């Protein structure tokens with residue numbers, strides 16, 4: 001048994017993704033995934049999923065290589081933000097306060113033990129759709145369903161690669177107030193992956209061991225759809241649009257997420273996922289530990305884990 005999440009971090013909010021193919025990546029996120037562009041500055045374009053109540057979900061930045069530059073987490077309140085900043089500073093991993101990106105208030109930047117940069121903030125500007133096609137019929141929806149490409153609903157999780165999983169998981173649990181829901185422990189005792197959550201969604205951040213021994217890299221980011229069937233349609237859409245499909249559609253054994261993995265044109269691995277109705281409600285949830293033998297059986301319905309899952313990360317090394 002482990003303690004329930006502190007709920008000082010409310011949810012995963014946004015990511016900044018780097019791409020050496022900015023025009024093609026922008027096409028992928030708007031036309032294939034169905035995100036909506038919402039402004040830009042310098043080498044970056046802001047994009048949003050239709051269910052995001054905040055201004056943006058993805059900051060896509062032209063760069064000489066791929067990878068994730070930062071991850072944004074929204075705090076539960078101003079007080080929760082202050083409490084987490086004190087804990088991060090005590091852990092020695094703070095960078096400092098800065099102005100947030102457009103729509104985001106004062107932001108505290110820090111790094112996890114593997115060097116991934118994370119933003120934590122409370123103040124945010126709620127999205128107000130302009131008139132026209134973006135305006136939803138129902139006032140409890142942020143934006144009209146785009147009906148374009150996969151039309152992903154929201155950002156679901158970020159899966160980092162890390163040189164050493166254990167200190168990263170401990171940091172998210174002990175300092176940010178998350179909780180490990182599932183993990184993989186190899187026969188020699190190596191902790192090779194951990195799934196952590198901040199609320200009742202069963203995972204928000206994931207750490208997987210980086211077999212190259214590099215630090216600060218990305219395994220994938222995941223966007224979720226409303227249904228499992230949307231993932232099957234996504235595979236057809238990606239096939240027709242010439243998007244590289246790495247593996248799936250299939251169902252994960254761990255977390256039971258229905259999935260499809262593709263590479264966006266900049267090389268970053270993108271998961272299209274559907275978590276079905278799964279939530280972790282138990283305050284005394286018992287961490288699920290998967291063994292090496294269990295992992296060797298592959299995914300839920302027997303699909304073997306594809307070799308490139310162990311070799312492809314961004315930026316490439």
Ligand SMILES: [Fe+2]
Pocket residue numbers: 157159220222271273
């Ligand atoms: Fe994932």
